[in-house]
Amino acid sequence: xxxxxxxxxxxxxxxxxxxxxxxxxxxxxxxxxxxxxxxxxxxxxxxxxxxxxxxxxxxxxxxxxxxxxxxxxxxxxxxxxxxxxxxxxxxxxxxxxxxxxxxxxxxxxxxxxxxxxxxxxxxxxxxxxxxxxxxxxxxxxxxxxxxxxxxxxxxxxxxxxxxxxxxxxxxxxxxxxxxxxxxxxxxxxxxxxxxxxxxxxxxxxxxxxxxxxxxxxxxxxxxxxxxxxxxxxxxxxxxxxxxxxxxxxxxxxxxxxxxxxxxxxxxxxxxxxxxxxxxxxxxxxxxxxxxxxxxxxxxxxxxxxxxxxxxxxxxxxxxxxxxxxxxxxxxxxxxxxxxxxxxx
Numbered sequence: 001x002x003x004x005x006x007x008x009x010x011x012x013x014x015x016x017x018x019x020x021x022x023x024x025x026x027x028x029x030x031x032x033x034x035x036x037x038x039x040x041x042x043x044x045x046x047x048x049x050x051x052x053x054x055x056x057x058x059x060x061x062x063x064x065x066x067x068x069x070x071x072x073x074x075x076x077x078x079x080x081x082x083x084x085x086x087x088x089x090x091x092x093x094x095x096x097x098x099x100x101x102x103x104x105x106x107x108x109x110x111x112x113x114x115x116x117x118x119x120x121x122x123x124x125x126x127x128x129x130x131x132x133x134x135x136x137x138x139x140x141x142x143x144x145x146x147x148x149x150x151x152x153x154x155x156x157x158x159x160x161x162x163x164x165x166x167x168x169x170x171x172x173x174x175x176x177x178x179x180x181x182x183x184x185x186x187x188x189x190x191x192x193x194x195x196x197x198x199x200x201x202x203x204x205x206x207x208x209x210x211x212x213x214x215x216x217x218x219x220x221x222x223x224x225x226x227x228x229x230x231x232x233x234x235x236x237x238x239x240x241x242x243x244x245x246x247x248x249x250x251x252x253x254x255x256x257x258x259x260x261x262x263x264x265x266x267x268x269x270x271x272x273x274x275x276x277x278x279x280x281x282x283x284x285x286x287x288x289x290x291x292x293x294x295x296x297x298x299x300x301x302x303x304x305x306x307x308x309x310x311x312x313x314x315x316x317x318x319x320x321x322x323x324x325x326x327x328x329x330x331x332x333x334x335x336x337x338x339x340x341x342x343x344x
Contacts, residue, residue: 005043008063012044012070013099015057023054025075026109027099032090032177044098046073046091048109075108082112084119084129087166089175092116120173127231130170133163134221134228141217153210160217161201164224168193171231194220194227233288241290243327250320251332253282257317264310269303276301276313283316292319 009029016024030045047057049072060069073091081092093116100106119125137160144156165183169176172190176183184198200220207213256279263272280298287295300312324331334340 008043008068009098016047016099020054020057021101023049023051024057024099025050025101025105026097028095028109029098030091030095032094033088033179033181043068044070045095046071048073048075048078048105050101050105078109078112082115082119084116084126084170084175085132088179089116090177090179093175094177120175123173126170126173127228130167131228131232133167133170134224137163137167137221137224141221144214144217150210153213157204157213157217160220161204164197164220165201167224167228168197171228192227192231194223196223197227241327243290243324243329246286246290246320247324247329247331249282249286250324253279254317256282257313260313261310264306264313267306269301269306272306272309273298273301276309279313283320286320290323292323294319 012027016027025048027047028045029043047054047070049055054072058071060067060071062068077086078092080086081089092113095109095113097106097109100109140156140159140163144153144160147153147156162180162183165187166176168187168190172192174190176186178186184201187193187198187201197220200216200223204213204216204220207216256275259275260272260279263269263275276297280295283295283297287293295316297309297313297316301309321331334343
């Protein structure tokens with residue numbers, strides 16, 4: 001750390017100790033998002049408040065063209081980082097403590113860093129977090145399809161590349177330590193990446209036509225979806241499904257089947273269709289998870305044959321019941337309230 005940075009760090013620590021001693025929990029140094037030419041310049045980054053009074057410590061300023069930002073991040077946000085639910089995972093993973101109010105505060109921060117590392121070692125959990133970013137990207141893309149302003153299409157295309165890169169890194173049980181910087185280099189050395197990901201990413205950035213950017217973004221998203229689905233299939237194939245989990249899901253969803261049957265019997269195609277949309281989505285998700293192949297209900301929808309549609313829904317429901325029973329799980333079913341009360 002050069003002398004000027006040492007003086008700035010000491011200024012921050014002195015300010016805390018003289019004005020905010022009981023109001024700040026932790027002062028953090030974090031430098032992995034700095035430019036290479038500034039990498040030797042190390043100083044404070046953010047602090048964790050212990051009270052609202054700590055807001056007075058926040059400060060932004062410029063020294064010799066270098067911008068500084070001393071800003072607060074709550075314990076709640078740091079906990080979300082530990083659970084891989086924030087954008088800049090590196091702000092926790094690569095942070096160093098400059099000052100701590102108590103040893104308890106220091107250990108709390110270190111324990112959250114350890115929790116983050118444990119989550120990174122959990123492939124199933126990291127895949128869930130990757131899919132969350134994919135869902136965000138799909139929302140951005142939906143807005144982009146109707147966008148006519150060129151600058152906005154380009155902005156959204158950049159976010160799509162960025163957030164999908166995070167999703168791919170998560171699927172590899174990694175994060176991007178340098179944020180948006182050198183993502184292509186980071187991706188190129190990962191174990192697995194979606195088909196044509198690096199090529200499409202690069203083409204999106206250099207493409208001049210906004211309509212072509214939209215098309216390229218679609219291909220990047222589609223390939224990433226297929227990639228994450230394949231990772232999920234591999235993950236599930238390597239583990240033993242918990243059919244008690246499937247039973248709990250079915251016990252909750254069986255009332256939706258009841259709704260579909262009711263509206264079929266009432267000859268009401270609109271209500272039967274709408275309730276089946278939710279049922280179809282759930283059946284597909286849980287069918288894939290537990291290897292139940294025949295989950296197509298809506299493919300048989302015919303407003304003039306609701307009896308046939310009802311029969312198809314019953315067939316799919318029976319597949320789930322059979323899977324539960326054949327794997328030794330007993331559904332919590334009772335014929336009467338008295339039977340339930342006796343058992344519970």
